[in-house]
Amino acid sequence: MVDAGKETFELAMLDEYPVLFTSARIDRKTVPEDLFCYDVRHDDGGQGIACEVKPHVLVNHWGTILSKKEIPIKKGGSYYPREDMDYLGESLTVDDYMRMDTQGIGMEEGNKENGMQLDM
Numbered sequence: 001m002v003d004a005g006k007e008t009f010e011l012a013m014l015d016e017y018p019v020l021f022t023s024a025r026i027d028r029k030t031v032p033e034d035l036f037c038y039d040v041r042h043d044d045g046g047q048g049i050a051c052e053v054k055p056h057v058l059v060n061h062w063g064t065i066l067s068k069k070e071i072p073i074k075k076g077g078s079y080y081p082r083e084d085m086d087y088l089g090e091s092l093t094v095d096d097y098m099r100m101d102t103q104g105i106g107m108e109e110g111n112k113e114n115g116m117q118l119d120m
Helices: 094-099
Strands: 009-014 017-022 036-042 050-054 061-067 086-092
Touching: 009 061, 009 094, 050 061, 086 094
Parallel strands: none
Antiparallel strands: 009 017, 009 086, 017 061, 036 050, 036 061
C-alpha cells in the first residue's frame, strides 16, 4: 500500500465525478479527511474496464480513486459507472487536487457544452 500524500495520480472523470486515480492500493490512513477513497474493480475478462467502484476491492483491483464528492454507493455496496473512466492526461498530487477548482474539470477550449473547465 502507498501513502496518498506521496503518490502521483492521474486526473480522470468517473461519469460526472472528477477523481484522482492510481493503480496502487492506497493506505486509507494517509487519505485527507475531506476526500472520499474508493477502490475500482476491473472486468473479469481483463479488458481494463472500470466496472465497479466500492469502498474496498480484493479481487480484480484496477486501482484506487480519491474524490472531493461522495460517489453514491448503492445499498449493495457498489457504484456501477455508466461509462469507462476518462483519463484527462494530467498528473497531480493530492495537494494539487485539493487546491483545484473541480467544478470545471474536463472542459477544453471548444468543448464548453459539457459545462466543465480545468482551473488550477
